[in-house]
Amino acid sequence: MAGSPKHEPMVMVKEYCIECAVCREVCPYTAVFFIPTKWKIALQVDQVRCTGCGGPEHAPCVQFCPSPGALVPASSLSPAMAVASPSPASAVGA
Numbered sequence: 001m002a003g004s005p006k007h008e009p010m011v012m013v014k015e016y017c018i019e020c021a022v023c024r025e026v027c028p029y030t031a032v033f034f035i036p037t038k039w040k041i042a043l044q045v046d047q048v049r050c051t052g053c054g055g056p057e058h059a060p061c062v063q064f065c066p067s068p069g070a071l072v073p074a075s076s077l078s079p080a081m082a083v084a085s086p087s088p089a090s091a092v093g094a
């Protein structure tokens, strides 16, 4: 097999994400980065760098996330529910 097909990237659900950064620590592709917001630092999944890691049942970010429902495949979330997605160029510590 010529490599595994890329799975859908994950997105964060802002209502559930407690911004603990565990997903950033365990992501093998350094796809989670910090973003500056008006009041604090938040986190975001780089939609290009994220490989999906075989889906939510295998992805380290989902498996280690302490807040169920905070990371879901991109297509299962409406854009309005996701954490704001600025350009990765504005990321901190990417």
Ligand code: SF4
Residues within 6 Å of the ligand: 012, 016, 017, 018, 019, 020, 021, 022, 023, 024, 043, 061, 064, 065, 066, 067, 070, 071
């Ligand atoms: S591990 Fe879960 S709760 Fe923590 S920052 Fe990532 S998505 Fe948010």
Ligand code: SF4
Residues within 6 Å of the ligand: 009, 010, 026, 027, 028, 029, 030, 031, 032, 045, 049, 050, 051, 052, 053, 059, 060, 061, 062
């Ligand atoms: S699915 Fe994999 S590549 Fe994407 S953020 Fe989670 S651990 Fe990182």
